[in-house]
Amino acid sequence: MEEDIPVTDHGSFDLEAYISNYTGHGKVDRLLFIAERSTGKPLELEALRMAHDELKKTEATARYQEVVAKIDGRLGASYTLDRVWVENTERRSQQRGERLESELQGFKAALMKESIRLGHTDLGDWAYGRGDLQTAFKCYVRSRDYCTSSRHVLAMCHNVVRTAIELGNFVHVANYVSKAESTPDVGSxxxxxxxxxxxxxxxxxxxxxxxxxxxxxxxxxxxxxxxxxxxxxxxxxxxxxxxxxxxxxxxxxxxxxxxxxxxxxxxxxxxxxxxxxxxxxxxxxxxxxxxxxxxxxxxxxxxxxxxxxxHALYNAIRHRALCQYVQPFSSVNLAAMAEAFNTPIAALEKQLATLIMDGAISARIDSATKVLYASKADARATTFARVLAAGEAYCRDTRALLLRANLVQHDFVQVGVGGGRSKKDRLERGLYDMGGMGGGGGLMYGLGGMGLGRSMMI
Amino acid sequence: MEGLVAQVIGLSNPNDLNQLLTALKSSETVFNQNYQQIVPALQALDPAQHSLAYAFFLHHLAKGNLPTPNAAFMDSASRFLIVCDASQIQLAPDVFVSVARKLKTHVLAGAAPCPRRGVAPLLAGLRALQPNPEVLTPLHADFFQLCLLSRCYSAAAPVLDQDIFDVAPQQTGSTPTDLFLYCYYGGMLCIGEQGRKQHARALELLLQAVTAPSLAGNAIVAAAYKKYVLVCLIHAGALQPLPKFTSSCVKHVIDAEARPYNELAAAYAARNGDKLRRAAEQHGAVFAADGNLGLVRQVLASMAVRSIQRLTQTFLTLSLEDIAANAGLAGGAQEAEARIVRMVAAGQITAKIDGRSGMVRFADDTARGGGGASTSSAAAGVSAAGGGGGGSWDSAASVAMLDERMRAVLELGKRLQQAHEMVSQDRAYLTKVTARERSKYDLGGGAGGLGAGLAGPGGGASGETDFGPFSASGAAV
Known part of the structure; x- marks a missing residue:
């Protein structure tokens, strides 16, 4: 759903308190999201400033440069690109990455299962810290084959799920959550x-x-x-x-x-x-x-x-509220209801009409006097109508079935210019086709019931 | 030629008909050489007494270079079709059909075609050719076509109402194409006639055309499907999916040919008047080329009717402006008023318009069974039979109607049972089933199972499933 409605009121939003609930990548992601949503407002700069401070503590240099570019010098000299830090961090991080890589190669050569798992996990952690989520995801998934205990599996799943959520890849989230849930010690x-x-x-x-x-x-x-x-x-x-x-x-x-x-x-x-x-x-x-x-x-x-x-959640809540409000009454004054819902009458009427048409509420609106009357469904009449419709459908299907059976029996098949397949082939197919019509048979029992139901009703 | 005529007169009694048939079939050259004498020879024959020969004579007469339309031929053929003897002409259905078809060609030919002339003779011919009323003949389609062209819907009604259960190609020489055309023209006749019941029948026939077994897509199926979509929208308000036994090549043809129609159905399902109108305009040329413009117009109209009907279930009173806005009517309050007046007159809704305040009061019609929007044909029939109004289910008429329906259902059930028994006693079917069962249970089984397989038919329907394991154990021993 596209958010067309601009977020207007930020006066009450306490960024400091909100963001203190989070750490790590979640914190940065949220800050950047807020900044993106409140472009041109004081909140944006505040969020960017906090993101900048947060990123400076990590090794995610690419992300850092992105944020600095977004700040674009609007926060004074201390929030411009810190080249020295970037280069230093970059170099340090690169070295660590290479070290981890060579260690992993060593473990692999020595076939040390537990160490290979740790090596993969460390490499994943490193990439995750760098902000390279794709690589981190791959590394975590690779560690999967070297998990020996259920604790290892859980840890691996935890890492994969976290990375996948950040990547927005919810298929993997579902997979690995169910994997984790099916490991034996999950409840511990x-x-x-x-x-x-x-x-x-x-x-x-x-x-x-x-x-x-x-x-x-x-x-x-x-x-x-x-x-x-x-x-x-x-x-x-x-x-x-x-x-x-x-x-x-x-x-x-x-x-x-x-x-x-x-x-x-x-x-x-x-x-x-x-x-x-x-x-x-x-x-x-x-x-x-x-x-x-x-x-x-x-x-x-x-x-x-x-x-x-x-929006989806709010709409659903509103609809549920409307339905629940209306349920106990046989007639509702729309004016009173509008007051209770804090909505203009016209809008309320429209919403109710949509709900009635969707079948969520069984009622009818008197638009002249603005009253909603609950309509009691005539179960008898609807039952009759439905039984008749079922009977009609049964007759129709059975007629079609009988004719079709006859067509197959006489090998009455439209064949193309190419000649088609042999008669035997087609007969075989026809028999299978008839299997598809079997649905009609089940209806017959329904109609037997119809006779009973009728005698009870009359 | 004289010899042949004498032979005909001599052999035209029920016992010698087969001999006569052989004689007539082998005298092809006689007919060809004495073409000029066919007309005078016809004078000597009586169409009722010598029906078989008469058919041959007419057939060969029409086969030659007879200019169309030929009044004399039309006269004698019409008379022949009406008075002919069923037992005689059923011996040579192909010749008889060809005569009838020639008559159709003659009737339709020329500067002033008069399809009405052919309706009665073809109906009589069709009846004569049918061993019983449930059998399809090749003449069904031709008869329907003439009815369509001459707008004699009432003449076709009895034939249309009769269900076809048997195609009997040996007895009547009908072909799959005849079936397709029967369904297609029959569907068109039902559409042409006004009234809901007819739409339901039209859907049934068109669906039969679309789902008939077929190994090659053909134009009739495509045309039938197009009409099916439109009638479905008008009648049921939504496109019902095709049954799963529809042959795959038909599906291919439909996908390729009927895309505009499917788009129209999608727009209809979205309940969006503007979108529907746009879809109709965008593909207007296609619809016009298919000759479906009238139906498309009906689809558009039914959309407005449906949305107003939906409103009657939602509102008790509503102003004309709101109705126009809700139903997406371009003409505003005036159009809404005009439409409601028309719908009330047609019995589609019950409403009163307060002219002064511009308010419409919808009467509560839920008691009328089915309640408007998706009224099935059955419910519509009932509200008519029960005299309308609340509690229509209490009347004697509705009980009688229910009774009649139950009887129809039981009748069909019995028929189904018969068909089932016939299939379960069919030798070819049983051997096939036992063979399949055997291959399922007894993978290594060789000739050992064969004897058991032959014993199968006695087992009947219920035996066939128990049969497999038996034969398997027999083979194992």
């Missing part, structure tokens, strides 16, 4: 398990499987702590999980998985504002919930992972 370390679930939730979120993502996030326990701070903070898990759950889980599931879930409740403590929203929503105080959601929107739009999905 609570934090590691939580990390895997968070990563899996993130992957599902990005593949727009929101419902599953909500379930995955809700499984993340408070043990995650700050252990995954280079990818996700506890706050993120709470926010993404909470929003996805609001939008895509039904009421009972929302209760069991979010509100009554002790583990996730603790996670939600990390994001009190989301917790408030969830509780307000569950208590049917939609106006409150929607208003606080609106207030949260700007900061969510600045989040690396959330921003792309904010």
């Amino acid at each position: 370390e609570a934090a590691q398990l939580a990390q895997l679930r968070a990563a899996s939730g993130l992957q599902l979120l990005h593949s727009r499987k929101y419902k599953q993502a909500a379930r995955k996030f809700c499984e993340v326990g408070p043990d995650l702590g700050t252990s995954y701070s280079d990818v996700l903070s506890l706050h993120d898990v709470a926010a993404l999980g909470g929003l996805a759950a609001l939008g895509f889980l039904d009421r009972s599931e929302l209760r069991t998985r979010v509100i009554a879930n002790i583990g996730f409740r603790e996670v939600l403590e990390a994001a009190p504002e989301i917790r408030e929203v969830v509780h307000a929503f569950y208590a049917s105080q939609y106006a409150v919930a929607l208003r606080s959601l609106e207030a949260l929107k700007p900061s969510l739009l600045l989040d690396l992972h959330a921003s792309e999905h904010v």
Whole structure:
């Protein structure tokens, strides 16, 4: 989804507090994302400055040069390109890389399995530190063949998943998360398990499987702590999980998985504002919930992972709120409802109309008096209609089947100028084709039932 | 020639017909040499009594260089087709069909073609050629074509309503092309006739044309598919996917030929009036070339009708402006009003327009079964039969209607059972099945299984599945 709506209000956004939740690459990525999203605003420069400071501590010279180019001298002399540092770091890093490489060759020659694994992992770490994600990914994956214990497998998976998330390659994330989850000792370390679930939730979120993502996030326990701070903070898990759950889980599931879930409740403590929203929503105080959601929107739009999905999630939450609001009433005054939802009547009417057409709400709108009437479906009439339609379809299919059987029996096949295949061939094919028509047979039982159903109804 | 006529008169009784047939078949040269005497000879014969010979005489008469249209030929052929004796002409279906087809050519030829003249004779000929009403004849397609050209939809109705279950190529000499044309022209007749029920039948026929077994794509299938798409959109509001037994070469032809139609269907599925209109305009030339412009126009109109019908399920009251905006009508409130008036008159929706405030009040029609948008043909038939209004399912008429439908279903079920039994007793089928079973269970089995395989047919339908392991164990022992 393209973000056309500019992020307008940054007044309340506390960059310092937000970014202190993260470390490592996650921190830099987020800062750069924020800078990109708030081009031309004071926030951009602040984010770039912090990114610059952060990068100076690492070996990622390419990234550093990128950021300096973005700053473009706007932050004074201390934020211009530091050539000496770049060259020094470059040289040091190069040497380390070469050393690691030659060590690895040595291990390989000596066929020392454990050392080869370590060598690959070290080389991956080095490339990761350099910001060369592709190489890092390759190195980590290569270490796979030399894993001997399940701890090694878990460590390898952890590295691969982290790199793949940064690369945005969520297929690999899914693969390696499931690989890690199927290793025997996965439950031994609570934090590691939580990390895997968070990563899996993130992957599902990005593949727009929101419902599953909500379930995955809700499984993340408070043990995650700050252990995954280079990818996700506890706050993120709470926010993404909470929003996805609001939008895509039904009421009972929302209760069991979010509100009554002790583990996730603790996670939600990390994001009190989301917790408030969830509780307000569950208590049917939609106006409150929607208003606080609106207030949260700007900061969510600045989040690396959330921003792309904010609109989808918000729409889903809104639709769910509308459906739940309408459900208990037989008639609803749209004016009152508009007030409760803090929306103009016309917009509300349009949204309701869309929901009715999609079949989410069974009701009809009286546009003249602005009242929504719930429409009770006539189960009897619909059943009759459906039975008749099924009967009709059965007759049609059976007629087609009988004719087709006859055509095959008489070898009544349109043949091209080329002559086609032999008769025997075609007969064989015809028999298989008839197998495809077998669906009609199943319907027959349905119609037997129709007779019974009819006598019961009349 | 005189000898032949005498022979005909002498042999035209039921017992000697076969002998006569051989004689007529072998006297090709007589006909060719005495071409001029065929007409006078015809005078000596009676079309009802000497039907078989009459067919041969007419056939050879038409084969020569007879100028079209020839009034005398048309007269005698028409009379012959109407009065001919079914048992005689069924001996020589090919000759009979060729006479009927010649009549069609003559009727359609000339400066002032008069297809109506051929309708009644062809119908009579078709009936005479059919051993029973469920059999397809080569004349079906020709008859339908004449009905189409002369707009005699009512004449075709009884033939159209009769389902075809048998093609019987030995008895009537029909070919796959006849079947395709039967389905195609039949579909077109159903489209031409107004009314929902006919659309359903048209879909059925066109689908039969598209899914009939075929090893080569042909133009009839492509044309039938195009019409199928359009009728599907008008009737059901969405393109139903083709069944999986559609032959692959047909799919190829469709992919290559009918892309504009598929695009139109995609635009329709998106419920976007503008997009649909654009698709229709963009491919207008193609639709015109295929002669489907009228149907495309109906598709466009049905889109507006459908969107208004959807509105009736969403709103109780709505202003005309909002209707126009929601349904994507370019003409604004006036067009919306005109359309609603038309739809109410046609019984597609129930609504009242308040002229002063410009508000439309939709009546609650959910009780009417099926509820508008996707009314199946069955439900439409019911609301008509039940007299409309709420609770139409309580009337005696609807019970009778249900009963009748149940009977039709049971009838078909019985027929299916018969077909099943016939197949399970078919020797060729059983040998094939046992062979397949044997190869599945008994990979190394040689001749040992053969004796068991021959014993198979007695086993019948239920035996065939149990049979495999038996033969396998027999071979192992």
